[in-house]
Amino acid sequence: xxxxxxxxxxxxxxxxxxxxxxxxxxxxxxxxxxxxxxxxxxxxxxxxxxxxxxxxxxxxxxxxxxxxxxxxxxxxxxxxxxxxxxxxxxxxxxxxxxxxxxxxxxxxxxxxxxxxxxxxxxxxxxxxxxxxxxxxxxxxxxxxxxxxxxxxxxxxxxxxxxxxxxxxxxxxxxxxxxxxxxxxxxxxxxxxxxxxxxxxxxxxxxxxxxxxxxxxxxxxxxxxxxxxxxxxxxxxxxxxxxxxxxxxxxxxxxxxxxxxxxxxxxxxxxxxxxxxxxxxxxxxxxxxxxxxxxxxxxxxxxxxxxxxxxxxxxxxxxxx
Numbered sequence: 001x002x003x004x005x006x007x008x009x010x011x012x013x014x015x016x017x018x019x020x021x022x023x024x025x026x027x028x029x030x031x032x033x034x035x036x037x038x039x040x041x042x043x044x045x046x047x048x049x050x051x052x053x054x055x056x057x058x059x060x061x062x063x064x065x066x067x068x069x070x071x072x073x074x075x076x077x078x079x080x081x082x083x084x085x086x087x088x089x090x091x092x093x094x095x096x097x098x099x100x101x102x103x104x105x106x107x108x109x110x111x112x113x114x115x116x117x118x119x120x121x122x123x124x125x126x127x128x129x130x131x132x133x134x135x136x137x138x139x140x141x142x143x144x145x146x147x148x149x150x151x152x153x154x155x156x157x158x159x160x161x162x163x164x165x166x167x168x169x170x171x172x173x174x175x176x177x178x179x180x181x182x183x184x185x186x187x188x189x190x191x192x193x194x195x196x197x198x199x200x201x202x203x204x205x206x207x208x209x210x211x212x213x214x215x216x217x218x219x220x221x222x223x224x225x226x227x228x229x230x231x232x233x234x235x236x237x238x239x240x241x242x243x244x245x246x247x248x249x250x251x252x253x254x255x256x257x258x259x260x261x262x263x264x265x266x267x268x269x270x271x272x273x274x275x276x277x278x279x280x281x282x283x284x285x286x287x288x289x290x291x292x293x294x295x296x297x298x299x300x301x302x303x304x305x306x307x308x309x310x311x312x313x314x315x316x317x318x319x320x
Contacts, residue, residue, distance in 0.1 A: 022097035024201045028194040030094045049098035078203040113193030118174045118182045128168035128189040134160045147177045
Protein backbone atom coordinates (compact mmCIF):
# COMPACT_ATOMS: atom_id res chain seq x y z
CA UNK A 1 0.00 0.00 0.00
CA UNK A 2 1.42 3.37 -1.08
CA UNK A 3 1.82 5.80 1.78
CA UNK A 4 0.61 9.37 1.40
CA UNK A 5 2.84 12.15 2.63
CA UNK A 6 1.67 14.44 5.39
CA UNK A 7 1.92 17.37 2.99
CA UNK A 8 -0.52 15.74 0.54
CA UNK A 9 -2.91 14.82 3.35
CA UNK A 10 -2.88 18.41 4.56
CA UNK A 11 -3.52 19.70 1.04
CA UNK A 12 -6.43 17.26 0.55
CA UNK A 13 -7.95 18.28 3.88
CA UNK A 14 -7.72 21.95 2.96
CA UNK A 15 -9.28 21.47 -0.49
CA UNK A 16 -12.10 19.34 0.92
CA UNK A 17 -12.76 21.94 3.61
CA UNK A 18 -12.96 24.69 0.96
CA UNK A 19 -15.32 22.63 -1.21
CA UNK A 20 -17.56 22.03 1.82
CA UNK A 21 -17.54 25.70 2.85
CA UNK A 22 -18.05 27.47 -0.46
CA UNK A 23 -20.67 27.06 -3.17
CA UNK A 24 -18.73 28.75 -5.97
CA UNK A 25 -15.32 28.02 -7.47
CA UNK A 26 -13.62 30.31 -9.97
CA UNK A 27 -10.95 28.76 -12.19
CA UNK A 28 -8.44 31.46 -13.10
CA UNK A 29 -5.60 31.40 -15.62
CA UNK A 30 -2.42 32.42 -13.79
CA UNK A 31 -0.07 32.56 -16.78
CA UNK A 32 2.38 35.46 -16.42
CA UNK A 33 0.92 36.37 -13.02
CA UNK A 34 3.62 37.15 -10.49
CA UNK A 35 3.75 35.86 -6.95
CA UNK A 36 3.56 39.41 -5.58
CA UNK A 37 0.30 39.85 -7.50
CA UNK A 38 -1.16 36.74 -5.93
CA UNK A 39 -0.15 37.91 -2.46
CA UNK A 40 -2.00 41.16 -3.10
CA UNK A 41 -5.04 39.28 -4.39
CA UNK A 42 -5.12 37.02 -1.34
CA UNK A 43 -4.96 40.05 0.93
CA UNK A 44 -7.75 41.83 -0.96
CA UNK A 45 -9.98 38.74 -0.82
CA UNK A 46 -9.36 37.94 2.84
CA UNK A 47 -12.69 37.20 4.52
CA UNK A 48 -14.48 37.03 1.17
CA UNK A 49 -12.73 34.22 -0.70
CA UNK A 50 -9.87 31.72 -0.49
CA UNK A 51 -7.28 31.01 -3.18
CA UNK A 52 -5.86 27.54 -3.78
CA UNK A 53 -3.09 26.57 -6.21
CA UNK A 54 -1.35 23.27 -6.71
CA UNK A 55 -0.82 20.30 -8.99
CA UNK A 56 -3.79 19.42 -11.15
CA UNK A 57 -3.28 15.68 -10.73
CA UNK A 58 -3.69 16.09 -6.98
CA UNK A 59 -6.77 18.25 -7.37
CA UNK A 60 -8.35 15.80 -9.83
CA UNK A 61 -7.71 12.92 -7.41
CA UNK A 62 -9.41 14.78 -4.55
CA UNK A 63 -12.42 15.61 -6.72
CA UNK A 64 -12.66 12.01 -7.94
CA UNK A 65 -12.56 10.62 -4.40
CA UNK A 66 -15.34 13.01 -3.32
CA UNK A 67 -17.52 11.90 -6.24
CA UNK A 68 -16.95 8.21 -5.46
CA UNK A 69 -17.67 8.54 -1.74
CA UNK A 70 -20.89 7.11 -0.30
CA UNK A 71 -22.13 10.52 0.78
CA UNK A 72 -21.28 12.25 -2.51
CA UNK A 73 -23.63 15.11 -3.34
CA UNK A 74 -24.98 16.02 -6.76
CA UNK A 75 -22.57 18.96 -6.76
CA UNK A 76 -19.60 16.64 -6.10
CA UNK A 77 -20.59 14.44 -9.03
CA UNK A 78 -21.15 17.41 -11.32
CA UNK A 79 -17.74 18.83 -10.40
CA UNK A 80 -16.13 15.48 -11.22
CA UNK A 81 -17.96 15.31 -14.55
CA UNK A 82 -16.98 18.80 -15.70
CA UNK A 83 -13.41 18.90 -14.41
CA UNK A 84 -12.15 15.31 -14.51
CA UNK A 85 -14.20 13.44 -17.08
CA UNK A 86 -14.25 16.37 -19.51
CA UNK A 87 -10.63 17.21 -18.63
CA UNK A 88 -11.06 20.93 -17.99
CA UNK A 89 -8.75 21.06 -14.99
CA UNK A 90 -5.57 21.67 -16.98
CA UNK A 91 -2.94 24.34 -17.55
CA UNK A 92 -1.94 26.88 -14.92
CA UNK A 93 -5.30 27.33 -13.22
CA UNK A 94 -5.77 28.77 -9.76
CA UNK A 95 -8.93 28.02 -7.77
CA UNK A 96 -10.79 30.83 -5.99
CA UNK A 97 -13.50 29.66 -3.56
CA UNK A 98 -16.25 32.07 -2.53
CA UNK A 99 -19.89 32.48 -1.54
CA UNK A 100 -20.08 36.05 -2.82
CA UNK A 101 -21.26 37.27 -6.21
CA UNK A 102 -18.80 36.03 -8.81
CA UNK A 103 -18.67 39.38 -10.62
CA UNK A 104 -17.43 41.16 -7.48
CA UNK A 105 -14.59 38.66 -7.05
CA UNK A 106 -13.71 38.98 -10.73
CA UNK A 107 -13.57 42.77 -10.29
CA UNK A 108 -11.02 42.36 -7.47
CA UNK A 109 -8.86 40.14 -9.69
CA UNK A 110 -9.03 42.73 -12.46
CA UNK A 111 -8.01 45.52 -10.09
CA UNK A 112 -4.73 43.71 -9.38
CA UNK A 113 -3.47 43.50 -12.93
CA UNK A 114 0.03 44.73 -13.73
CA UNK A 115 1.64 46.15 -16.86
CA UNK A 116 4.45 44.16 -18.43
CA UNK A 117 6.88 44.46 -21.35
CA UNK A 118 6.79 42.20 -24.40
CA UNK A 119 9.29 39.45 -23.66
CA UNK A 120 10.74 37.14 -26.30
CA UNK A 121 8.64 34.02 -26.76
CA UNK A 122 5.54 35.49 -25.10
CA UNK A 123 2.21 35.03 -26.87
CA UNK A 124 0.59 38.41 -27.43
CA UNK A 125 -2.86 38.67 -25.79
CA UNK A 126 -3.65 41.93 -27.63
CA UNK A 127 -2.90 43.81 -30.84
CA UNK A 128 0.15 46.04 -30.41
CA UNK A 129 0.67 49.16 -32.55
CA UNK A 130 3.68 51.44 -32.56
CA UNK A 131 2.30 55.00 -32.82
CA UNK A 132 3.58 57.62 -35.23
CA UNK A 133 5.75 60.35 -33.76
CA UNK A 134 9.24 61.25 -32.70
CA UNK A 135 10.99 58.43 -30.84
CA UNK A 136 13.92 60.40 -29.47
CA UNK A 137 16.26 57.67 -30.73
CA UNK A 138 19.46 58.33 -32.63
CA UNK A 139 19.60 57.71 -36.40
CA UNK A 140 21.82 54.65 -35.79
CA UNK A 141 18.75 52.86 -34.40
CA UNK A 142 16.91 52.80 -37.74
CA UNK A 143 17.87 49.14 -38.23
CA UNK A 144 15.29 48.11 -35.60
CA UNK A 145 12.56 49.82 -37.58
CA UNK A 146 13.70 48.49 -40.94
CA UNK A 147 13.47 44.87 -39.76
CA UNK A 148 9.80 45.42 -38.86
CA UNK A 149 9.03 47.52 -41.95
CA UNK A 150 8.23 50.56 -39.83
CA UNK A 151 8.36 53.71 -41.93
CA UNK A 152 10.67 56.34 -40.45
CA UNK A 153 12.51 59.55 -41.26
CA UNK A 154 15.21 61.57 -39.60
CA UNK A 155 13.92 64.76 -38.02
CA UNK A 156 16.08 67.08 -35.92
CA UNK A 157 18.71 64.41 -35.48
CA UNK A 158 16.32 61.73 -34.20
CA UNK A 159 14.24 58.94 -35.68
CA UNK A 160 10.58 59.79 -36.30
CA UNK A 161 7.92 57.19 -37.15
CA UNK A 162 5.80 58.52 -40.01
CA UNK A 163 2.76 56.24 -39.64
CA UNK A 164 1.21 53.90 -37.08
CA UNK A 165 2.44 50.34 -37.49
CA UNK A 166 0.92 47.19 -36.01
CA UNK A 167 3.79 44.99 -34.88
CA UNK A 168 1.83 42.27 -33.05
CA UNK A 169 -1.60 40.69 -33.41
CA UNK A 170 -3.46 38.58 -30.86
CA UNK A 171 -1.82 35.14 -30.74
CA UNK A 172 1.51 36.20 -32.26
CA UNK A 173 4.72 35.09 -30.59
CA UNK A 174 7.00 37.96 -29.68
CA UNK A 175 10.34 37.70 -31.51
CA UNK A 176 13.62 39.29 -30.48
CA UNK A 177 13.38 42.22 -32.93
CA UNK A 178 9.88 43.21 -31.81
CA UNK A 179 10.80 42.86 -28.14
CA UNK A 180 13.91 45.00 -28.62
CA UNK A 181 12.01 47.70 -30.53
CA UNK A 182 9.23 47.96 -27.95
CA UNK A 183 11.80 48.07 -25.16
CA UNK A 184 13.68 50.89 -26.91
CA UNK A 185 10.42 52.83 -27.25
CA UNK A 186 9.56 52.08 -23.61
CA UNK A 187 6.27 50.51 -24.65
CA UNK A 188 4.90 47.99 -22.13
CA UNK A 189 1.92 46.66 -24.09
CA UNK A 190 0.70 43.78 -21.98
CA UNK A 191 -1.46 43.66 -18.84
CA UNK A 192 -1.54 40.48 -16.79
CA UNK A 193 -4.00 39.41 -14.11
CA UNK A 194 -5.67 36.27 -12.82
CA UNK A 195 -8.38 35.89 -15.47
CA UNK A 196 -11.51 33.80 -14.87
CA UNK A 197 -11.79 31.14 -17.58
CA UNK A 198 -14.86 29.44 -16.13
CA UNK A 199 -16.58 28.98 -12.79
CA UNK A 200 -18.64 26.36 -11.00
CA UNK A 201 -21.73 27.24 -8.99
CA UNK A 202 -24.36 24.97 -7.41
CA UNK A 203 -23.70 22.06 -9.75
CA UNK A 204 -23.47 24.11 -12.95
CA UNK A 205 -20.48 25.23 -15.00
CA UNK A 206 -20.41 28.75 -16.46
CA UNK A 207 -18.02 30.43 -18.88
CA UNK A 208 -16.32 33.80 -18.48
CA UNK A 209 -18.83 35.21 -20.98
CA UNK A 210 -21.62 34.55 -18.50
CA UNK A 211 -20.04 37.11 -16.16
CA UNK A 212 -21.08 39.81 -18.63
CA UNK A 213 -24.76 39.03 -17.99
CA UNK A 214 -25.39 41.55 -15.21
CA UNK A 215 -28.65 42.42 -13.47
CA UNK A 216 -28.90 45.51 -15.64
CA UNK A 217 -28.51 43.42 -18.80
CA UNK A 218 -31.28 41.09 -17.62
CA UNK A 219 -33.52 44.08 -16.77
CA UNK A 220 -32.92 45.55 -20.23
CA UNK A 221 -33.78 42.26 -21.92
CA UNK A 222 -36.95 41.92 -19.85
CA UNK A 223 -37.99 45.48 -20.64
CA UNK A 224 -37.46 44.83 -24.34
CA UNK A 225 -39.46 41.59 -24.21
CA UNK A 226 -42.34 43.26 -22.35
CA UNK A 227 -42.33 46.03 -24.94
CA UNK A 228 -42.56 43.46 -27.74
CA UNK A 229 -45.48 41.71 -26.02
CA UNK A 230 -47.27 45.04 -25.53
CA UNK A 231 -46.77 45.96 -29.20
CA UNK A 232 -48.07 42.59 -30.40
CA UNK A 233 -51.04 42.80 -28.05
CA UNK A 234 -51.99 46.27 -29.28
CA UNK A 235 -51.58 45.23 -32.91
CA UNK A 236 -53.75 42.11 -32.56
CA UNK A 237 -56.31 43.55 -30.14
CA UNK A 238 -55.61 40.86 -27.52
CA UNK A 239 -55.57 42.54 -24.11
CA UNK A 240 -52.67 41.55 -21.86
CA UNK A 241 -51.11 42.90 -18.67
CA UNK A 242 -48.35 44.46 -20.80
CA UNK A 243 -50.73 46.29 -23.14
CA UNK A 244 -53.37 47.22 -20.56
CA UNK A 245 -51.78 50.55 -19.43
CA UNK A 246 -51.37 51.61 -23.07
CA UNK A 247 -54.98 50.67 -23.87
CA UNK A 248 -56.24 52.70 -20.91
CA UNK A 249 -54.09 55.68 -21.94
CA UNK A 250 -55.44 55.54 -25.51
CA UNK A 251 -59.01 55.29 -24.20
CA UNK A 252 -58.45 58.19 -21.83
CA UNK A 253 -57.14 60.34 -24.66
CA UNK A 254 -60.28 59.50 -26.65
CA UNK A 255 -62.43 60.63 -23.71
CA UNK A 256 -60.43 63.86 -23.50
CA UNK A 257 -61.06 64.50 -27.18
CA UNK A 258 -64.78 63.84 -26.79
CA UNK A 259 -64.90 66.11 -23.74
CA UNK A 260 -63.32 68.98 -25.68
CA UNK A 261 -65.73 68.59 -28.60
CA UNK A 262 -68.91 68.25 -26.52
CA UNK A 263 -68.07 70.17 -23.32
CA UNK A 264 -68.91 66.97 -21.46
CA UNK A 265 -67.23 66.84 -18.02
CA UNK A 266 -66.37 63.45 -16.48
CA UNK A 267 -65.32 62.71 -12.93
CA UNK A 268 -61.67 61.93 -13.64
CA UNK A 269 -61.02 65.36 -15.12
CA UNK A 270 -62.36 68.89 -14.60
CA UNK A 271 -63.75 70.35 -17.81
CA UNK A 272 -62.80 73.95 -17.07
CA UNK A 273 -59.23 72.97 -16.24
CA UNK A 274 -59.14 70.80 -19.37
CA UNK A 275 -59.93 73.74 -21.62
CA UNK A 276 -57.28 75.86 -19.87
CA UNK A 277 -54.69 73.12 -20.28
CA UNK A 278 -55.52 72.80 -23.96
CA UNK A 279 -54.84 76.49 -24.49
CA UNK A 280 -51.54 76.21 -22.60
CA UNK A 281 -50.46 73.01 -24.36
CA UNK A 282 -50.58 70.85 -21.21
CA UNK A 283 -52.99 68.17 -22.38
CA UNK A 284 -50.41 65.40 -22.72
CA UNK A 285 -49.01 65.98 -19.23
CA UNK A 286 -52.51 66.20 -17.77
CA UNK A 287 -53.57 62.99 -19.48
CA UNK A 288 -50.50 61.19 -18.18
CA UNK A 289 -51.19 62.36 -14.63
CA UNK A 290 -54.88 61.44 -14.70
CA UNK A 291 -54.63 58.11 -16.53
CA UNK A 292 -53.56 56.00 -13.49
CA UNK A 293 -56.84 56.77 -11.74
CA UNK A 294 -58.78 55.77 -14.82
CA UNK A 295 -56.67 52.63 -15.19
CA UNK A 296 -57.32 51.62 -11.59
CA UNK A 297 -61.05 52.11 -12.07
CA UNK A 298 -61.08 50.11 -15.30
CA UNK A 299 -58.81 47.27 -14.15
CA UNK A 300 -61.49 44.93 -12.71
CA UNK A 301 -63.62 45.18 -15.82
CA UNK A 302 -60.63 44.67 -18.09
CA UNK A 303 -59.53 41.60 -16.16
CA UNK A 304 -62.99 40.11 -16.38
CA UNK A 305 -63.13 40.82 -20.10
CA UNK A 306 -59.74 39.20 -20.61
CA UNK A 307 -60.78 36.07 -18.72
CA UNK A 308 -63.95 35.90 -20.77
CA UNK A 309 -61.97 36.19 -24.01
CA UNK A 310 -59.69 33.30 -23.01
CA UNK A 311 -62.30 30.86 -24.24
CA UNK A 312 -62.53 32.52 -27.65
CA UNK A 313 -58.91 33.19 -28.63
CA UNK A 314 -58.02 29.54 -29.47
CA UNK A 315 -55.33 29.51 -26.78
CA UNK A 316 -53.44 32.47 -28.15
CA UNK A 317 -53.92 34.45 -24.93
CA UNK A 318 -51.87 31.90 -22.97
CA UNK A 319 -48.85 32.86 -25.01
CA UNK A 320 -48.85 36.24 -23.33
